Amino acid sequence: MEKRKLSMFRYIFIVVLLSASFAELQAQDWPQWRGPNRDGISKETGLNLDWTAKKPKLLWTFRDAGAGYSAPVIVGTTLYSQGAAGSKDFAFALDTRTGKLIWKQDLGPMFVMDRGNGPRGSVSVDGDKLYLVRGGGQIHCLSAADGKMIWQKDFRKDFGGNIMSGTDWGFSESPLVDGNLVICTPGGSQGSIAALDKNTGRVVWRSKGLTALGGYSSAIVAEIGGVRQYIQLTRQGVAGVAASDGKVLWTANVAGNNTAAIPTPVCRDNIVYVTSGYNAGC
Template identity: 45%
Template sequence: MAAEPSSDWPQWRGPLRDNLSSFKGLSTDWAAQPPALLWKVTGLGAGYASVSIADGRLYTTGNRDGAQQLIAIDLNSQEVAWTTPLTEKSPSHGYEGSRCTPTIDGDKAYVVTSNGTIACVSTADGRIVWQKPFKDWGGRMMSGWGFSESPLVDGDTVLCTPGSADAMIVCLDKVTGAEIWKSAVPDFGTAGKQGAGYSSIIISEAAGVKQYVQLVGRGVIG
C-alpha cells in the first residue's frame, strides 16, 4: 500500500513496505533495559504470518478450527473481535499454516491464502466482500509449500502474484475484485522454478519510472 508513515503498521513490513518505523526513543540495549510485556494472545492457530495494526485493531492469519482464518483483535480489550474462515479446510502443503500478513486499507482487509485465493474482507465484521482463486489464472507456486504473499494496495487497485506464465502478476479493482490487467512473464532462465515465489510486491520509482517489483520462482521481475 502506498501510504505515508503513521502510527499504524497496516501491512507486511510497515506503511511503505520498507521495514522502517517512525517511532523514536526505543531502547537499543534490551539486555540492560528489556521491554515490558504488556499483554499476549494465544490460540491464533498455526502459521508463519506477521501482524498488521490499524485503527485500534491487530490483524493476522492462522490455521485453526479446521480452516485458514483471518483474525481481528481489539487492542484495547485484547479480545478477538471476529474471525473469518478463508478456506473450507486447512490447506494441505508442506509446512502447513498460513503465510499472509493481512494488508489493511481503510475498512477492508486483503489477504492471500496459502492455497492460492485473494480475498477482500470487511474490517467492521469480517464479512468476505469478494474472493478470487488463483487457479482462475492458472496460478502456481514454485514449490509445494503454499503461496506466501501479502497483497499490495495501490490507489484504487490491489495486486497479487498468481504465478502463471500469462498472469504472473494481476491487478484488480480493490472494491469489486474485477481484473484490470495481468502481466505475462514467460519462463525465463534456468535458475529456480517457474511460478510465484516467497515474496510480496513493492513499488519502485527508480529513475523516475514507476514499477511493481516482485521476486518470483525464476528471479526478479518489474
Template identity: 40%
Template sequence: MLHTRTCFALVVFALLVPTANAGEYDWPQWMGPNRDGLTKETGLLKEWPEDGPELAWMVRTVGFGYAGPSIADGKIFILGSVDGETYLMALDENDQGKQLWAALIGEDFDNGWGDGPRSTPTVDGDRVYAMAATGTLICCQVSDGKELWRAKMQDMGGSIPTWGYAESPLVDGDVVICTPGGPQGSVAALDKMTGSIKWQSEGVTDGAQYSSVVKAAPSDRQQYIQLLEKRIFGLDPASGEVLWQQDDWPGRVAVIPTPLTQGNQVYISSGYGVGCRLIELGSTGTDPTTVYDNKVIKSKHDGIVLLDNNLYGYSDGGGWTCQRLRDGKREWSEKGKLGKGSIGYADGMLYCLAEKSGEVVLLDATTEGWQEHGRFTLSPQTEFRNPKGGIWCHPVIANGKLYLRDQELFFAFNVKAE
C-alpha cells in the first residue's frame, strides 16, 4: 500500500496564537468562501512567464491522499495519510508550509484507486472540521489541533461509499451539515460545539455519494441542497424537512460534483455519460421545474465554475467547455490543448490542471473560446501515486498563491502581480 513507503516523520507541536477572523482572500472551505468556486481576489498575474509562475515553496510532509487544502488566518489545513493513518494537519501559510500540528483521526481508507482522505477541511472561527474517508468527522482547535469531539457516519446509519466518504462538511450557524446516508436520514445536522445530532433527513434515506451540501436561499427560502445518485433535493435548515426533490436524476457509478445555485436556479452535473440539468425553483423556493437536461457538460469529479451566467469545466468526451446557464447551449469546447482535469478561478482567469500530465494552464474566463496565457508542468511529481489515480486535487487560489497537491507533494506558487 502507499503508506508503507512513507519516508517522513510528523512534526507535531502546538502554536499558541489567538485566532482572528478569516482574511478577505482566504479559502476556508471546499470551493472557497461561498462554496461556489469564486474569490474576490484581484491583482493576480494575467500572463505567466514561459516556465510558469514562481514556486514559492514545496513540502513533502502532507501525506498521501486526494484531499484539498483550506486556508484561513495564516494557516493551511489539509488531510493526509501517514503510515496507514489519516491526520488533519495545519501548516504555516507564511513560513514555507512549515507544519504546525497534526491531529490523528484514525486508520486509513484503502482503495484500489489510491488510499487516504478525499475531502477538504472547513474552518469556522477557532475550530476546524474534517471528514476522513472512513466516515469519521472530527472537530479540532485551530490553534493547536486539540480534538474537541468526533462523530462517525456509521453511528448515524451510514455506510462507507465505494470510494470512501469524500464530502467536505458545511458549517452553518450553530450546526455542521454532513451526509452519512442510509435509513436514518441521508443528511444530518450536528451541533458544531458538541457533535450531537440535531436532526436527520427522514424524508430522504438514500446512501451517501460524493457531493457536498450547499446552502442557498431561493425566494428567501433558506435551504440545504444536496445531490445523491438518483435524487436532488432541498432541506429546511431548522428541521431537515424535505422542501422539494426530484428523484429522476440518472446518476450512475459515482455522483460527485457539488450543485451550483444562483437565485432560484440549481445546476447539477454528473459523469459516466449522464450530463447536466438546470432546475428552476418556484416563487416559494420549492416546486422544481426542469429547464433543460443535456450532455454539454458531463463532469465526473473535475469541478465547474459559474461566472457571469456561464459555466466552465471539463466535460467527459467533450473536453474543456463553456456552457450558457440559461439555456444549456455550448459556447465553445476544446479537446486538443489540454487533457482531462480540474478547474479553479480567480481575478477573471481560469486555472486548469490536467490530471495525468500535471500540466497547468492559465485561461481567460471568456465565452470567446480558448485563450491561453501561460502553462507549465508540475514538477516534481509523486512516485507513489496509484497507477489508476491522477492529480485529482482541484487548484486553490488564495492570498496571491496557487496551491496544488500531488499526493505527498504540496506546492505554493506566487501568482500575485507586482
C-alpha cells in the first residue's frame, strides 16, 4: 500500500553544481524528451561528475509537481513539465534560478490508472509554444510564456486512434516538433503516425500505409540516404515514414510486442537501433 501511495506523487529536484556557472548551464537547452537532438546526449562541459568527492548543493525543491511520470525540460531559465492533482491534469513552468512557479495551466480531467495517475510523456518546447500529450490521448499546444491554450486535439475522438494494450496504461509519447509539423502517434486505421500543423493542429498527413495501434514510444527524425524520415516503434516493430507525406519507406518486424512497445528508437550513422521488453529483444 505504501508503494502504491508513493507512485501517485512525484517531486522535482533541480540541482545546480557549484563547479559550473549559470551561463555554462544555460549554454545548451534541453527542450524535449532526450535532449536537443532526441538522442540523450548533452554537450555541456565543466560539470562535476564525481559526486563522491564533492556533492552538489541543493538550491531548491518544488513539491507541487503532482502525480505522473513526465520528465522536465528546460529552455533558458524556465523549466516546463506536466502533472496531475485534484482530479485535473495540468502543465506548469518554473524559474530554474529560484524554483518559483511562473504559471500553471489546467488541461482537463486527470488520467486515472492503477499503476499511477497523471501524464506520462514530456513537454516539447519550440520557440514561443510548447506541445504535450496527456495519458488520456489528448495533445495540446500552449503558450510558453503563460500556459494559455492555443489548440488541442483528442487522439481517439479527432483521429480515430487507440492504444495498443488490452490494459490502457496511457499514451506516453513526447511529441516531436520538426519544422512546421508536430509528429505524434495516435495509432489506428487512419494511420499510426500523424503530422499536424504546429500552429493550428490541422492534420497535414497520416501514415496510411502504417496502421498499427498507438504504442508508448516517441518518434525520432533522421535523414537516411538523403531522405528525411520519422522513425517509430510500434506493436509490429519499427518503421520509417517520409517526412514529406507519411509514406511508409521501410519496416522491420523486430522489437515489437503485443504488450507495450516503449523505448525510443536510436539512429546513428544510418543504422537504426530498437529494443523492447516482454521477450522481444533488440
